Amino acid sequence: QVVLTQSPSASASLGASVKLTCTLSSGHSTYDIAWHQQQPEKGPRYLMNLKSDGSHNKGDGIPDRFSGSSSGTERYLTISSLQSEDEADYYCQTWDPGFQVFGGGTKLSVL
């Protein structure tokens, strides 16, 4: 079954950009994923669906600062012009018929 791997933590300065990575297990390079954000003490929030060709569809109200891209088994979430409210956990998600899987999440600190 497909497995998603994320780095446990990342950090970047206020106003800067950061690129978070979600890696699909070998042999799963065609899989689409979704990115979700979880701010402290809140439930998850859908950010975008990201396809293997790099095309993505963002959820309602998600700022233009959030974008996605793909390369092979890597799926990326780029956040530009970082703001304090971007400090959160970011999870990637994918699926097979009858099965769902999440990455372990990346905790983003905005310095």
Place this chain on the structure above:
Amino acid sequence: QVQLVESGGGVVQPGGSLRLSCAASGFTFRLYGMHWVRQTPGRGLEWVALIWFDGSNDYYADSVKGRFIISRDNSKNTVFLQMSSLRAEDTAVYYCAKGAVPTVTTGDYYDSWGPGTLVTVSS
């Protein structure tokens, strides 16, 4: 506007049972698969169960298979999670999540989440 509201969480003893509900509004409920996802305090997200849009199929994580049952009532726009033989490791916030693609049966992502309900399994 999509809204998902979970209820039914609480404290239950090991071996006990609990039924969670998720009331949905703002979309045509009968067209979308629905999921339960949980999060242990301080840990990541774990998918628990999925039910197809029409209720004809359901799937479970290995950790809950045989103990949890997901169901839905499309006339009441509600999805349920019946949990039995509860263990300490089932302690978590349980989220209801909506599938993004209508009538899909091959799986898809979530585009809406509820605020969650806390289940604590403890004696």
